[in-house]
Ligand SMILES: O=C(O)CCC(=O)C(=O)O
């Protein structure tokens with residue numbers, strides 16, 4: 001327990017940048033805390049208004065902040081931060097009895113109560129987006145509305161965040177837990193400027209609250225992750241269609257750690273269609289191969305519960321598709337589910353791709369605890 005007295009000002013220094021004007025000051029935070037609140041707000045406010053921060057682990061900041069964040073993101077509630085070192089709550093069970101399949105299922109990774117708390121905390125604390133984009137296939141353009149809320153943080157392997165190199169931009173108001181504000185080349189240590197991949201969507205460091213979970217996932221799996229994608233499925237109408245995360249920028253045999261919080265949703269997996277057997281096998285030979293393949297790769301349904309984590313690794317992404325299908329009828333209003341995936345992007349194109357499809361160019365939304373829905377977020381005019 002820390003006995004160090006710290007004030008809110010330590011985390012919200014004098015506004016310097018355009019962004020800093022949007023930063024919440026202690027008064028505004030007190031105003032938030034006095035609103036009728038749900039669990040999320042009371043958790044946030046108990047961290048925020050306690051200026052002594054006596055109960056907070058000494059290393060955890062009250063907020064992570066960065067010029068790319070629309071608003072500061074609170075650190076993990078103390079109870080969750082304290083629990084992290086004891087995770088995972090169960091041993092991972094291998095699921096690898098089908099061709100090309102290599103899964104490790106932690107059921108659960110977080111105890112149910114903590115998972116619920118983390119769900120409420122993240123839903124109430126992160127900026128979310130409803131991304132729209134156009135795809136062109138065969139000369140035809142289709143407008144896509146992503147059927148879920150998304151947000152993303154991270155930076156590919158070629159670069160890293162460092163504490164500000166230029167003293168003018170180093171203030172407590174725009175630092176993360178490790179003071180990382182600027183991007184440098186991972187090999188040369190030189191500042192990355194005018195990069196065509198990073199310019200459209202300036203990369204965002206993983207905030208402390210998610211970084212703590214990332215480190216836990218790394219320790220539990222032996223894998224390394226530099227990206228964190230978050231999906232919020234507000235109801236059964238939100239979904240993700242069959243796809244594989246086998247993008248080239250993740251490198252061969254990518255490992256993806258996928259956490260579920262909140263409502264139970266089915267996670268479906270099916271093998272990718274296999275290329276037809278060669279004609280040289282003859283009709284009978286071909287039929288035999290097809291029959292064999294049909295028997296081998298059975299589709300899989302994992303009803304992922306709150307706190308579960310599934311690691312997809314090895315040849316899984318190259319050969320299997322996964323989805324969260326929509327739910328209808330009485331199952332549709334399920335209170336919402338958050339999915340967090342940790343991944344490792346190897347090249348800058350990966351960074352651009354993730355921000356393009358998970359942040360985009362549209363407005364920011366934030367959970368409104370009074371109306372219990374995502375609301376358009378706009379910076380307060382001073
Ligand atoms: O929500 C899930 O469990 C899956 C999410 C997913 O597949 C993705 O974000 O790529």
Ligand SMILES: [Fe+2]
Pocket residue numbers: 243244245322
């Ligand atoms: Fe996926």
